[in-house]
Amino acid sequence: MYEAFGFRLLPWDYGVRNLLRRPARSAMTLFGLTLVVVLVLVVVGFIRGLEVSLSVSGDPQVVLIHTLGAAENMENSSIPSSQAALLSASLKSVQRQQGPSGSKVVCASPELFLGTQVNIDHESEESLGLVRGITPATPLVRRNVQILQGNWPGPGEVLVGRLAATKLGTRPEELAVGKTVTFEGRTWKISGHFASTGSALEAELWCPLEDLQLAMKRQDLSLVAILLASGADLADVDEFCKERLDLELQATAESTYYASLQRHYGPVRLLAWLIVVIIAGAGIFTGMNVMYGAVTGRVRELATLQTIGFVRRAIALSLLQEGMLLAMSASLLAAAFAVIAIQGTAVRFTMGAFTLRVDSTTVLIGVGVGLLVGVLGSIPPAIRAMRLPVVEGLKAI
Amino acid sequence: MPLVEIHGLTKEYHKGDQKIVPLRDASLAIDKGDFVSLMGASGSGKSTLLNLIAGIDRPTSGTIHVAGTDIASLTRTQLAHWRARNVGYIFQLYNLIPVLTAYENIELPLLLLPLARAERQKRVEIALAAVGLTDRADHYPRQLSGGQEQRVGIARAIVGDPAVVVADEPTGDLDAETSEQILHLLQRLNAELGTTLLMVTHDPKSASIARRQLRLDKGVLLEPEPPKVALAARGA
Numbered sequence: 001m002y003e004a005f006g007f008r009l010l011p012w013d014y015g016v017r018n019l020l021r022r023p024a025r026s027a028m029t030l031f032g033l034t035l036v037v038v039l040v041l042v043v044v045g046f047i048r049g050l051e052v053s054l055s056v057s058g059d060p061q062v063v064l065i066h067t068l069g070a071a072e073n074m075e076n077s078s079i080p081s082s083q084a085a086l087l088s089a090s091l092k093s094v095q096r097q098q099g100p101s102g103s104k105v106v107c108a109s110p111e112l113f114l115g116t117q118v119n120i121d122h123e124s125e126e127s128l129g130l131v132r133g134i135t136p137a138t139p140l141v142r143r144n145v146q147i148l149q150g151n152w153p154g155p156g157e158v159l160v161g162r163l164a165a166t167k168l169g170t171r172p173e174e175l176a177v178g179k180t181v182t183f184e185g186r187t188w189k190i191s192g193h194f195a196s197t198g199s200a201l202e203a204e205l206w207c208p209l210e211d212l213q214l215a216m217k218r219q220d221l222s223l224v225a226i227l228l229a230s231g232a233d234l235a236d237v238d239e240f241c242k243e244r245l246d247l248e249l250q251a252t253a254e255s256t257y258y259a260s261l262q263r264h265y266g267p268v269r270l271l272a273w274l275i276v277v278i279i280a281g282a283g284i285f286t287g288m289n290v291m292y293g294a295v296t297g298r299v300r301e302l303a304t305l306q307t308i309g310f311v312r313r314a315i316a317l318s319l320l321q322e323g324m325l326l327a328m329s330a331s332l333l334a335a336a337f338a339v340i341a342i343q344g345t346a347v348r349f350t351m352g353a354f355t356l357r358v359d360s361t362t363v364l365i366g367v368g369v370g371l372l373v374g375v376l377g378s379i380p381p382a383i384r385a386m387r388l389p390v391v392e393g394l395k396a397i
Numbered sequence: 398m399p400l401v402e403i404h405g406l407t408k409e410y411h412k413g414d415q416k417i418v419p420l421r422d423a424s425l426a427i428d429k430g431d432f433v434s435l436m437g438a439s440g441s442g443k444s445t446l447l448n449l450i451a452g453i454d455r456p457t458s459g460t461i462h463v464a465g466t467d468i469a470s471l472t473r474t475q476l477a478h479w480r481a482r483n484v485g486y487i488f489q490l491y492n493l494i495p496v497l498t499a500y501e502n503i504e505l506p507l508l509l510l511p512l513a514r515a516e517r518q519k520r521v522e523i524a525l526a527a528v529g530l531t532d533r534a535d536h537y538p539r540q541l542s543g544g545q546e547q548r549v550g551i552a553r554a555i556v557g558d559p560a561v562v563v564a565d566e567p568t569g570d571l572d573a574e575t576s577e578q579i580l581h582l583l584q585r586l587n588a589e590l591g592t593t594l595l596m597v598t599h600d601p602k603s604a605s606i607a608r609r610q611l612r613l614d615k616g617v618l619l620e621p622e623p624p625k626v627a628l629a630a631r632g633a
Contacts, residue, residue: 007474008481008509017496304492307453308553309481309509311474390453394488 007311015321018294026326029290033330034337036283036373040276041338041366045356046347047272053354054262057199058255059227061095062141063237066223068248072260074113078220081213083247084110087224091240093232097140107227109134109141112212114222118205119182120174127168130204130352131183133212141227144199150177150192157191159206163353166346167203181205184215200258203352225254261351280369287377291323295381302385303393316382320375327374331367338366398465399426400560400593401450406459408445419445421616423459427561427609432587432594434607441613443597444565450595451563452480464560481509485554487564491546493538499549500525500534506557524552527590528582544575551582555592562586564596568603580606 019026065087070077088094088106095107111132118129136152139145153159158181165172180187188207196202213219226237237251295302302315335358343358408420419442427433437443448454449461452468461468464483471479485506493502503524507517525531528548538546547567554562564583568576584606586592598604612619 011497011501011505011508013501014494014496021496300490300492301494304488304494305505306477307451307480307486307492308506309477309479309484311477391448394453394492 007314009314010305010310010318012321015318015325018298018322019325025290025293029286029326030330030333032286033283033327033370033373034333036279036286037331037334037366037370038337038342039279040283040369041334041358041362042342042356043272043276043279044362044365045338045342045345045358047269048359048362049347049354049357050265050269050349051262052357052359053198053200053352054258054265056144056197057201058253058258059143060253060255061228062254063226063228063234064223064252064254064257065226065237065241065249066252068250071250071252071257072264074222074257075115077222079222079224079247079249081110081219081221083249084108084221084224086247087226091226091237093229093236095140095227095229105137105140107137107140109138109225110209110221110223111135111138111225112209112216112218112220112222114216116183118168120168120170121179121181127170129164129168129181129183131212132201132204132206133209134206135209138206138225141225142196142201143227144197145201146195148193148195150190153191153207155208155211156186156188157207158188159192159194160190161202161204161206162193162195163202163346163355164205166348166353169348184212186211186215198355200261200352200354203354265351276369280373283369283373284376287323287327287373288380290326291319291378291381292384294322295319295385299385299388299393299396303388303390303396306390307394312386316386319382319385320378323378324371324374327370327377331370334370335363335367338363400429400431400464401425401427401595402460402462403446403450404460406446406449406461407457408442408449408454409457419616420449420456420613420618423613423616423618425611425618427593427595429560429593430587430591432584432606432608433596434604434610435595435597435613436599436601436604436610437613438599442616443599443613445616446613446618447563447565447595447597450561451484451486452476453486478509481506482557483560485557485559485562487547487550487554487562487567489566489569491538491543491550491570493546493549493553495538498535498537499530499541499545499552502538502549503552503556506553510557520556520558521552524556527555527586528552542575543571544578547571547575547579548582551579551586555586555590561593561595564594566597566599568598568600576603 066074066077067079088108096104097107099105111134113132115128115130117126119126148162160175165175175190177190177192179190181190234251234253241249241251305315306312338358342356345356346353347356403423403425406420406423407418409416409418423446435443435446445454449456450463456469466479468476468479500521503521504517507520525534528551530545530548530552533541533545541549568579571579580603583594583596587594596607604610
């Protein structure tokens with residue numbers, strides 16, 4: 001029972017009861033370690049949220065056609081409206097669906113996309129929002145869009161993404177159906193809310209393309225998003241763009257576009273991982289401090305155990321067990337707190353908004369860091385305990 | 398063959414540039430069932446000799462055979478296993494584990510032996526009865542008096558039926574009356590159970606209860622002429 005490592009271990013109860021020996025100290029350490037793991041979970045949840053938001057944003061079947069050289073920033077793209085019809089007619093690789101009257105509907109979505117100042121219900125402060133002019137064909141291409149509440153926007157109306165309130169820095173109630181927002185010199189009535197499987201689109205405001213063009217006094221589009229027909233690929237569209245040099249168009253797979261954004265946010269993620277390492281480091285030193293205290297206060301006791309016949313490794317393992325028990329309890333508490341209180345918290349960033357993602361991967365990383373803190377925080381004190389000569393230890397007060 | 402046989406035992410260590418020799422060329426033989434007291438002034442080397450025989454310290458030179466094993470040649474881990482089977486240690490300050498009950502403290506050395514739970518329970522109950530603490534089995538050390546704690550310490554030392562029990566000033570932290578009770582308990586264990594005992598003390602009265610008295614002076618082991626009373630007690 002006690003001989004799992006080739007030598008007799010100390011009773012499991014010994015390690016557990018030692019934690020209760022100084023309840024206030026153990027409770028404070030538990031609180032500190034829980035805080036460390038919560039912070040780790042928040043940062044990892046941030047990284048995961050950002051990654052997942054950008055990775056689900058790119059539909060592999062969707063190609064974005066935009067102005068040459070605007071692949072990095074679609075807002076700078078400008079193509080004449082007339083080219084949308086030309087593209088629909090010319091591109092054979094675009095998906096076509098059966099329309100209501102038997103005609104074929106081309107799955108191409110001409111869109112005008114911009115970042116602009118948005119005023120919510122005449123509030124004094126404006127916020128930078130992301131607005132997309134769309135057409136009834138948009139849902140054919142943006143296949144993951146779901147209307148959660150209300151209706152598709154009619155003239156003078158706007159459909160609000162699930163995370164638009166976060167992006168605009170306001171409360172979701174301020175963007176309730178029936179309320180109004182003002183942008184580009186026009187007031188828009190909110191017709192409904194939509195979701196898009198956590199993609200970046202959820203931070204946007206969608207309004208009819210023609211209305212937006214009228215409001216902005218623009219005739220052009222930012223891009224035409226097309227859904228590729230089965231078996232077709234980007235090369236077909238790319239070839240067309242390269243043949244028609246006069247149009248000055250470029251085709252970018254939507255997944256590539258968002259992947260490039262992922263790269264753009266690489267330094268942010270790197271910084272976030274660095275924060276995880278720093279927080280974990282602080283946790284390790286906290287744990288180490290506590291376990292050093294535990295060893296220092298029990299020198300004679302540990303020497304007594306050696307005198308009785310317990311080998312040093314058994315004593316070191318018992319100390320490790322104490323550290324691990326604390327770290328494990330802290331990790332579980334932190335994970336429970338994160339799932340209940342942090343999961344789904346919306347975060348605003350330049351490209352839009354996303355939610356902190358406390359999924360199984362995040363919990364696994366958080367708990368893993370917690371356990372690592374427990375192990376690394378306990379090893380040096382355990383080694384110290386192992387090195388202590390028995391006779392010296394017995395003399396300790 | 399003696400149970401404990403040491404020959405030419407010397408222990409040296411360095412404190413800064415200073416060489417300290419707490420034990421110098423000591424030779425000794427202790428028979429099975431003997432009760433030996435080791436007296437000496439503070440720093441005379443008596444605890445050093447005790448710790449060497451108990452296998453928690455290593456000699457600089459010389460040999461120590463206990464129960465047929467040359468313990469100076471054992472590795473640290475082998476020595477720990479050897480101690481678990483062969484040595485019971487009674488400490489001056491009892492050294493009970495505060496988070497364990499009296500029962501659990503006594504059971505601790507048995508966890509190192511290949512014994513079933515029922516056998517361990519039987520042995521702990523016998524040991525508790527031997528020291529008169531059956532009704533204190535579930536008490537934690539903080540709930541016991543000094544004398545009771547030392548009795549638990551004695552029960553812990555004898556429960557595994559070790560070859561030799563060593564006691565380092567076992568009454569050093571107790572009042573006179575409790576000390577006497579503890580000494581009588583040790584005497585009784587030696588007489589009734591045949592436990593081989595080696596006790597370090599600086600108190601001549603405590604030392605006198607042993608069958609054989611040794612003295613250490615500045616690291617040199619001296620065996621005074623045994624008094625007639627002690628000789629009679631040994632049946633010599």
